[in-house]
Amino acid sequence: MDGLTTAKADLTVYVHPSKSNKLADAVRKQLSSLLFTYDELFDGVLLSHKISFQSNHAKILHGLIPYFGVKVRAKLLIFSPKPNMLLEGKVVKLSKESIHVIVLGFTSAAIMSEDIREEFKYKIKHGAGCFASSSHKWHRIKVGSMVQFAVKSVDEEIGHISGSLIPPQTGCVHWLLKHSADAVSQTNRSLKRCRD
Template sequence: MKNQTHFKQIVTRLVLKLSPCFISEPRKGVEEYLKKLLMRYVPEFDGIVISYTNIQFLQKNAEILFDSPYFSVKVGVIFNLFSPKKNLEIVGKVNKVSADHIGLLLYGVINASIPSDKIRKKNFKWDENSFAWKETFGERRKICNGCVMRFTIVDVLKANDMLTVIGSLLEKPNDTGIIKEGEDEPEPMEMDIDEVKTNTTAPPKNNKIVWDDNDDDEEEEAEEEEEDDSNNNDSDATEESDDNED
């Protein structure tokens, strides 16, 4: 299989309109604009912007047109792009499986999908029990979450600054399929609410917990009431002793 790549590098010139707040720091304004392009599909570049380098100003003076508050600058930039090509193979990691399709992530960020009609039925069969596509022969490996696969790109959908790759396992059957079998994700742990309520533990010692100011006021009032009661008891005892002396 010949060397394939879905990445490309382009050198382009841009005319950017920057806010007056960047008049003393035009480079910062340019970088703010370029950051918004990262991980987005740009039709003019025919790819998703992965990174940019080598920002250069192509003029010494900025331009202000008519009564616009923005000023224009011309810059040169090198863009690194992800631009998938049809009929070429690519590797992705499965993140969703169903009887209708296989969902994958390319390089951890780009969505891809293999419809069920693009899966080799001679080699893979949907298994309801394991909820996965299983091989019909050999090691009978499963296509499940975490599985790494190589497939052929048959279409690229572009809309709303996003890009989705449509794949197939029908083309080039000797070069496509499972590369590494994944592991089923563990079932989520169920929480027993009654058990949680009964298994409450006291806070550790030497840790003062203050809930709110009202609690402190109530504690102070309780202490004052206790002091008043003790004082009243002392005064009553004194009066009784005086009566006994009389």
């Protein structure tokens, strides 16, 4: 899935003097407060961090409350979706007008009817709605399906993604994996015949 990146960063974390006896916990708590929210510094949403201390020395900041700065090296996992990237998510709600998806368990995405390819028709099967492909009988999108979609736009403030199922490499992940595996095996068979 696009949009996930790892980064190494040298950071200075500012800690209150009352937390100096449990410094590692204080630093982790400070960085954990940034988890699952958009941060301009990282240009994305911080999903996880692993820290190591660079030295035993800290720089004291003078002022009303003398915080001290601790230098740490951190490995970060950042979610930073951009337009035209391919993302995967689980369908949680489906109607004739839209498909609502949860990406990585915390970010919502909406795919509106004008962003769904014409081959997908909304149908009601066994009392539940689904989008079924008119080109491929078993290509269906229903509640609980994992879908791969293209990013149209991202609203960082509220953490909402607008998606699209127009590109051909989008749709139900299960069907896409099986379909691409069939295409690869057919290509391998034809290459083997050519060599023989």
